[in-house]
Amino acid sequence: MKRRVAITGIGMVSPLGNDVASTWQRLMAGESGISQIQHFDASHFPTTIAAEVKNFQLSPELQGKKSRYAMSFTAFALEAAHQAFLDAGIKPSKHNAKRWGVVAGAGMMTADYDYFHRFQQVAAPDGALDWQKLQTQAQQFYQSVDFGKTTSNAGLSLLINQFGIEGYATTVHTACASGGQALGLALKALRRGEVDYMLAGGFDSMISPLGVSSFCLLGALSTFNDTPQTASRPFDLTRNGFVLGEGAAFLILEDWQKAKARGAKIYAELAGEGNSLSSYRITDSHPNGDGAIQAIRGALKDAQVSFEDVDYINAHGTSTKMNDLSETNAIKAVFEHRAKTIPVSSTKSQTGHLIAAAGALEAVISVLSIQKGYVLPTANLTTPDPECDLDYVTDGPREKSLGVVVSDSFGFGGSNSTLVFKHPEFVGSGK
Amino acid sequence: MSQEQRVFITGLSALTSSGLDLASTWDALIKGESGIAPITNWEIESYPSQLGGELKGFEPAKMLPDKKMVKVISKQDAFGINAAMQAVLHSECITYRDTLEDTTAFNDEFAVFVGSPGNKYCQQYDFLPLVASHGKDFKRFAEDLFNVVHPTWLLRILPNNVLAYTGIAYGFKGPNHNISNHAVSGMQALIEAYHALKSGEASRAVVVAYDLSIEPQGLFYYDKLGVLSATGLKPYDKAHDGTILGEGASALVLETEASVNARGAKVYAEVVGGFSESEGKSLFSLDESGKPLAELIDRTLTSLDLSPNDIGAVVAHGNGNIKSDVSEARAIVSTLGHVPVTSFKWSMGHTLAASGLLDTVLAANALCEQTLPGVATFSQLAPDCNGLNVSQVHKTLDRNTHVMIINRGFASMNACLVIKGC
Numbered sequence: 001m002k003r004r005v006a007i008t009g010i011g012m013v014s015p016l017g018n019d020v021a022s023t024w025q026r027l028m029a030g031e032s033g034i035s036q037i038q039h040f041d042a043s044h045f046p047t048t049i050a051a052e053v054k055n056f057q058l059s060p061e062l063q064g065k066k067s068r069y070a071m072s073f074t075a076f077a078l079e080a081a082h083q084a085f086l087d088a089g090i091k092p093s094k095h096n097a098k099r100w101g102v103v104a105g106a107g108m109m110t111a112d113y114d115y116f117h118r119f120q121q122v123a124a125p126d127g128a129l130d131w132q133k134l135q136t137q138a139q140q141f142y143q144s145v146d147f148g149k150t151t152s153n154a155g156l157s158l159l160i161n162q163f164g165i166e167g168y169a170t171t172v173h174t175a176c177a178s179g180g181q182a183l184g185l186a187l188k189a190l191r192r193g194e195v196d197y198m199l200a201g202g203f204d205s206m207i208s209p210l211g212v213s214s215f216c217l218l219g220a221l222s223t224f225n226d227t228p229q230t231a232s233r234p235f236d237l238t239r240n241g242f243v244l245g246e247g248a249a250f251l252i253l254e255d256w257q258k259a260k261a262r263g264a265k266i267y268a269e270l271a272g273e274g275n276s277l278s279s280y281r282i283t284d285s286h287p288n289g290d291g292a293i294q295a296i297r298g299a300l301k302d303a304q305v306s307f308e309d310v311d312y313i314n315a316h317g318t319s320t321k322m323n324d325l326s327e328t329n330a331i332k333a334v335f336e337h338r339a340k341t342i343p344v345s346s347t348k349s350q351t352g353h354l355i356a357a358a359g360a361l362e363a364v365i366s367v368l369s370i371q372k373g374y375v376l377p378t379a380n381l382t383t384p385d386p387e388c389d390l391d392y393v394t395d396g397p398r399e400k401s402l403g404v405v406v407s408d409s410f411g412f413g414g415s416n417s418t419l420v421f422k423h424p425e426f427v428g429s430g431k
Numbered sequence: 432m433s434q435e436q437r438v439f440i441t442g443l444s445a446l447t448s449s450g451l452d453l454a455s456t457w458d459a460l461i462k463g464e465s466g467i468a469p470i471t472n473w474e475i476e477s478y479p480s481q482l483g484g485e486l487k488g489f490e491p492a493k494m495l496p497d498k499k500m501v502k503v504i505s506k507q508d509a510f511g512i513n514a515a516m517q518a519v520l521h522s523e524c525i526t527y528r529d530t531l532e533d534t535t536a537f538n539d540e541f542a543v544f545v546g547s548p549g550n551k552y553c554q555q556y557d558f559l560p561l562v563a564s565h566g567k568d569f570k571r572f573a574e575d576l577f578n579v580v581h582p583t584w585l586l587r588i589l590p591n592n593v594l595a596y597t598g599i600a601y602g603f604k605g606p607n608h609n610i611s612n613h614a615v616s617g618m619q620a621l622i623e624a625y626h627a628l629k630s631g632e633a634s635r636a637v638v639v640a641y642d643l644s645i646e647p648q649g650l651f652y653y654d655k656l657g658v659l660s661a662t663g664l665k666p667y668d669k670a671h672d673g674t675i676l677g678e679g680a681s682a683l684v685l686e687t688e689a690s691v692n693a694r695g696a697k698v699y700a701e702v703v704g705g706f707s708e709s710e711g712k713s714l715f716s717l718d719e720s721g722k723p724l725a726e727l728i729d730r731t732l733t734s735l736d737l738s739p740n741d742i743g744a745v746v747a748h749g750n751g752n753i754k755s756d757v758s759e760a761r762a763i764v765s766t767l768g769h770v771p772v773t774s775f776k777w778s779m780g781h782t783l784a785a786s787g788l789l790d791t792v793l794a795a796n797a798l799c800e801q802t803l804p805g806v807a808t809f810s811q812l813a814p815d816c817n818g819l820n821v822s823q824v825h826k827t828l829d830r831n832t833h834v835m836i837i838n839r840g841f842a843s844m845n846a847c848l849v850i851k852g853c
Contacts, residue, residue: 044573069714097711098726106611108550108590113567116555119648120562127563129556131647135477138651147652148714152549153613157714157842166711166723169844170612170619173549173590181608185623192626194706209569210558213576214585275606277543279598282503282586294539294604412586413595415607 002304003191006259006424007267009088009252010364011080011201015051015245015351019083023351024368027376028397032229032350034243039207040113047221049228050207051245051352066162069148073107074155076248076357077203081159084199088252088264092164092197101168101195102159103186104250105178107204107356109211111150116210155203167195176316178202179249179359180409180417184273186253196258201250202360215244218283222319232353233380234317234346235324235388242318245352249360251367267367269422271404272303278414284322285410289330295416296334296406303420305404305428307335310342312375312400314366314407317346318353327408328388343400345393349379359409363419366407370423375400438628439691439698439853442522442637442684443792444514447779448484448677451494452517456779457796461825463807465778467664467675473647480659483645484677484780486510496600503583504592505554510680510785511545511593511641512600518682519601519637527694534602542605542633544624545594546617546640548784552648554588557581593639605633611784614840615707616640617681618787618848622705624685634690640788641680644781650676656715658752664777665808666749667756667816674750677780681789698853700795703833704735705848712843719754721761724845728766728835731847739767742849743832744803746794747821748839749774750781753813755839760816767835772821777808787838787846794834798852803828828852 010020015033017023026033033051042048058067058075062082070078085091092100111119120127122141123134134141148154156171168189172181179202186200206212215221222241224231232243251270259266276298278291285292300307316327324346332339347365354361369375378392403426409417445452448466449459459466470483491509492498496516501509519525528537561579565572581587589595591609598604606627610620617640624636653659653676660673691698708730710716710723718724732739745767748759763772775793776782782789797803803826812819828834830852838846 040567041569042573044570045576046573066713098708102709106549108588110550111552111555116558117562117566120559123648124556124559124563127560129559129647131473131475132477134647134651138655142651142655144655147656150552151613151714151841152611153840153842154714156612160709160711160842161713164711166709168707169709169842170610170615170707172608173547173611174594174607174609175589175591185608188623188626188630192630209572210555213558213573213580217576217580217582218585219582275608276539277594277598277604277607279538279602279604281599282589282592282595291604298606411591413589413591413609414598415591415594415609 004256005187005190005270006254006256007251007270007367008254008259008264009084010367011083011087012249012361012364013053013056013076013080014247014361015053018056027347027350030379030396034228034231034352036228040209042212045212046216047223048225049231049243051243052207053247068145069154070158071112071149073203073205074158077155078158078162080248081199081250084250084252097164097166099167099196100165101189102165102199103182104156104171105182105202105356105360106155106171106173108173109206110152113209115146173356174415175411175413176355176358177409177411177415177417178356180419181275183363183419184275184417187270187273190253196255198253199250200253202357203248204354204356205246206355207244207246230380232319232349234319234349234378235385235392236381237383237385239319242320243352245354247354248357249364251363266424268370268424271422272299272420274298274302274418276416278416280414283412285326287326289326289333291414292327292330292410292416293333295418296330299418299420307338309404309428310406311402312369312405313342313344314362315344315346316408316410317348325387328390331390340390343375343393343398344390345376345378347376359417362407366405366421370402370405370421373399373401436629436631436687438625438685438687438702440683440700440795441686441696441698442518443699443795444517444521445681445789445792446510446514447679448486449779451489453796460775460778460804467780470645475647478650480654480661482675485645486678503586505587507641507643508592511639512596514641514680514682515597515637515639518684522684524684538602538604540605540634541603542624542627542636543594543598543603543607544620544636544638545609546620546784546788547590547609547611548642549590549611550588551643551646553646557584593641597637612840612844613842614783614786615838615844615846616784618838618846619707621788621791622707625702628685628687635686637682637684638788639682640785642782642784644676644678644783660751663808664751666751666774666777666806667760667813667819667821668809669811669813671751671753671756671813674752674781677782679779679782679785679789681785681792683792700798701851701853703849703851706731707846710843714841717754717758717843719758721758724759724762725766727845727847728762735849741833742767742770742835743829744834745770745772746790746834746836747772747774748837750776757815760819764818769820771803771826772819773803773806777806790836791848794836795850797828798830798834801828801830
C-alpha cells in the first residue's frame with residue numbers, strides 16, 4: 001500500500017502575479033504575462049519579449065542575514081515557499097525539522113550579468129583571461145557573498161536555512177522537466193517514509209543577457225516581438241518558438257494521515273509520477289511521442305488510475321513545432337479513443353515557459369483547477385494545426401468537475417515527467 | 432514487480448587523477464601514490480594553492496561514443512560519459528541485451544541517474560570577448576552575438592548532458608534524475624537509483640557522477656573560504672590544513688536480483704541502503720560537534736537493521752578540511768567506536784559532485800579485493816580526531832562485511848550509504 005501524499009499549501013511568484021490569487025485571477029481573465037523585456041535593453045536581440053515577474057519584493061520577514069546569498073530567482077523561490085508554508089499553516093519546528101524535506105527544480109544560471117561584467121573587467125579587461133589579474137586585484141573584486149550567490153546549490157541552501165529544514169534535501173536539473181521531476185522525487189521520498197512533510201517546487205530565470213542570448217542563438221524563442229501577448233501559441237499552426245518566463249512555485253506535500261489528523265485543508269492528492277527518458281535528441285522530442293508515452297503511462301499506473309479516469313491534461317505545450325506535435329501524438333497513443341474528448345490546455349500560452357520552474361508552476365495550476373473546478377484555456381490558438389487535433393480548450397475557462405488531472409513536463413535532454421493529481425474525494429472508476 | 436527487490440552492483444568505473452580507469456585508480460591507492468600535483472591546465476602561478484588532481488592523458492575525442500560529440504558537450508561532460516561507458520562495459524549488460532529478440536522492455540526498465548556538478552564559471556567564458564567589447568551596451572552586444580558566440584553554446588553547458596548522452600548512447604529510456612547538490616550529488620543519485628530498483632520502478636540503472644572541480648574562479652573562492660591546502664591532502668592527520676580539488680568521474684551499474692539472475696551477471700557488492708540529510712545550516716557551515724552526522728549514522732544503522740558491530744569498515748569523507756575532519760571523526764567515534772576507517776581523497780583529490788559515488792565504487796572494489804587501503808599521507812592523528820581508527824597501513828577486509836560510506840557537501844549536507852560484499 002503506497003503512502004498517500006496530500007497537497008496542503010501552495011505558493012507562487014509568476015509573470016502573471018506575485019502570489020497564487022492574482023496569478024489565478026489573471027489566468028481566468030485570459031490575460032498574458034508576456035511583454036517587452038524590461039530587465040535589460042533587449043531591443044536588438046532577435047527576440048525582445050519575455051514573461052517577466054513584475055514589481056517583485058521579498059517579504060520583510062524573509063529579509064536579513066539568511067537571505068544574504070539570494071539572487072533574483074532564488075528570492076522568487078524564498079517568496080513562493082514562504083507563501084506555501086503560510087497557506088499550509090504548518091512549518092518546520094525544532095521538534096520535527098528532521099521530518100521535513102525539500103526538493104527543488106533549480107535553474108542552470110548561477111551568476112547574474114552584473115557579477116559577470118565585474119569579473120570580466122578585473123580578470124579579462126580585453127576579453128582574454130589573465131588569472132594573475134584576479135589575484136592582484138583581489139581586494140577590489142572579492143566579495144564573500146559572491147561565492148554564496150553563485151554556488152550551484154545556493155538556492156537549496158537558502159530554502160534549508162531560511163525555513164529550518166533538516167531532513168532530505170536536494171535539487172534536480174533536467175531542463176524544462178526539472179519542476180515536475182522535483183515533485184516526483186519528493187513524492188517518492190515521502191512514500192518511502194524518509195520524511196513526513198516536503199517543500200517541493202522549482203525556481204528559475206533565464207531572462208538575462210546571457211540567458212536570452214543562449215536561446216536566440218539556438219533559434220528556440222518566438223520572434224512575434226510586435227505581438228507579445230499572442231506570441232506563445234501552443235498547438236497553433238503558426239507557432240514559432242516558446243517565450244521565456246521566470247518565477248517560482250512551491251507546494252507543501254504532507255503525509256495524508258498527518259494532514260487529516262491536523263484538519264488541514266487538502267487541495268488534492270499528489271497521486272503518481274511517471275519518469276522516462278526519450279533518448280532521441282537533445283533538443284527535440286520524438287515526433288511519435290516515444291518517451292513521453294512511457295512517462296504518461298507510468299504516471300497513471302503509479303497513481304493507480306486508468307486513462308478513462310483522466311478529466312484534464314495540463315500540457316507541456318511549449319509552442320515549439322516539435323514539442324506540441326510530439327505531445328499531441330503521445331496523448332493520442334496513451335488515451336486512445338478518449339484522446340480527443342479530454343480537455344488539454346497549455347497555460348504557457350499566458351505564463352510563458354518558466355523552464356526549471358515550469359513543472360512546479362503547472363502543478364500548482366493543476367491543483368487549483370481541481371479545487372476550483374475549472375479547466376484553463378490555451379490562449380492564442382486561432383489557427384488550428386491539422387496535426388494537433390485535440391480539444392485544446394480555446395473557448396476560455398471551462399467549468400468542469402475534475403477528479404484526475406495530468407500534468408506533463410518534458411525537457412531538453414529528453415527527460416520526461418508526468419504528474420497525476422487527484423481530487424481529495426476522488427473515487428476511481430475501477431477500470 | 433511489486434515485491435521489494437535486492438539491489439546489486441554489477442559494473443564499476445573510475446576516472447581520476449590517479450588513472451583513467453578503476454584498475455589504475457585502485458593501484459595508486461595500494462601503492463600509496465597520489466595523482467595530486469601542481470595544476471597545469473590553467474596559468475595560476477600567483478595562486479596561494481596551486482595543487483590539484485588533474486586527469487592525465489584524457490583525450491575526449493578518443494573516449495566518447497562519437498568523436499564529434501566533443502563539439503556539443505563540455506569537458507566535464509566527457510568525463511561523465513566516459514565513466515558511464517566504462518561501467519556499462521564492465522557490467523557486460525549490453526552483451527546480454529544483444530541476445531534479446533525484443534529489447535524494448537530492457538531499455539524501458541534501464542534507468543539513468545546522474546550526480547551533476549551543475550554549471551561552472553568557466554562555461555560562461557565564451558561571452559567574455561563580447562562583454563569586454565560592449566559591456567552593458569546591449570544593442571551592440573546583440574548585434575555582435577552571432578559573430579562571437581557559437582550557436583550551440585547553451586547545449587554545450589546543459590547540466591544534464593551526461594544524462595542525455597548516456598541515454599542516447601545506449602537507448603536507455605527508464606526513470607532518470609539529474610541531481611545537482613554540490614559534493615553529495617553523486618551519492619544522492621546513487622541512493623535514488625537504489626530506491627528506483629528496490630521499488631520495482633526499474634530493473635537496472637547506470638549511476639554516474641562527474642566534476643571538473645578545478646577552475647581558477649572556483650579555486651579563488653575556495654581559497655578565500657580557507658578550505659584549500661597548499662601542501663597536500665592529509666585527512667585526520669595533525670598536519671591537515673585543507674582539501675585539494677580533483678577532476679574526476681565514476682559510475683556503477685545497479686541491477687535487481689531478478690535482473691542479475693536473468694543474465695547470470697557477476698556481482699561486486701550489494702547496496703544495502705542509504706540516507707541523506709541537511710544539518711539545516713547555511714551554505715558554508717557545518718555543525719562542528721558532529722552531532723547531526725552521528726544522528727544520520729545512527730538512523731542509517733537503525734533503518735537498515737544493522738548494529739555498529741555489523742560495519743566492518745568506514746570509507747569516510749576525509750577531505751582534509753579541519754572542521755570537516757574533526758566533526759566527522761567525532762561522529763564516527765561516537766557511533767561506531769573503533770571501526771577501521773579510511774578515505775581516498777588523499778590520492779586523487781576531492782572530486783566534489785563525483786566524490787560520494789567514486790568512494791562507493793572504490794569501497795566495492797575494496798570488498799572484492801578484501802583489502803582496505805590505508806591513508807598514505809597520514810602519520811599522526813590530529814588531537815581533535817581522538818579515537819578514530821585510521822592508519823597508513825592496509826587492512827584485510829572480510830568479503831562478507833558491510834562498509835559504510837560517508838559523504839558531505841555544501842548546504843550542510845550529509846549522506847551515508849552501506850554496501851555489503853558478495
